[in-house]
Amino acid sequence: MGDTWEIGNMALKRMDNVGIVVEDLGAAINFFLELGLKLEGRATIEGEWAGRVTGLGDQHVEIAMMRTPDGHSRLELSRFIRPAVVADHRNAPVNALGYLRVMFTVDDIDETLERLRKQGAQLVGDVVDYNGIYRLCYIRGPEGLLIGLAQELS
Template identity: 85%
Template structure:
């Protein structure tokens, strides 16, 4: 049996409420929030004594999800949020939008900052990277035509 789908992308944040607000402004829908803890959770992640608040957000088409996590225990030990785009590991999450300019305007009111410029890739897309909540790198793509 082969791969069926990608269920979600997980991002660890400090301010869960602020991150939820930002991604809801982008257009994701909050499916739910929960606290994850117990022996079983630590066995999955390899973190004994794990206690995590999570929020699951869904794209409007229902196909993709973003899991935001705030670790209560154990404490966070590394911070990669402001790594440049050529750093190893997590790079960014790209979202397709209807209107990149309107989306940028809304997200700027939530603290987003454009990394470079909004550029046109051939006759296919307008693209940009921005720093969202806590410096997370987010990509936006508007299909042309």
């Protein structure tokens, strides 16, 4: 049946995007552009329909949709104007409950780290070799967001 998996009468087609809430949308866009994502577009989302989807009622949000070079994955960066942000999980440790991080595969982890450090990224631990298959690391990106980087070694 192509690229879908069927379970009973339901079929999953794809993961559309991962949403990340930020305070500084411009800085987040610049960081992910430097990482290698493409900006698909920016928009302002508001109105009764939007609040019905999220359960937040009257909301006003600026979003930017970022796409990976292969076209298969997207990040939806959001800056809430209304209602105000109610929680902050950006500095949670790796073993905190909930969403952990977004992982990106890069060509050269050292070169990527060099470029992203100029955007304020900080290495969390070390760059490690995983059985000669990957080099891996976690970084804190814009606003402390946890991001994983992987370099395939094969």
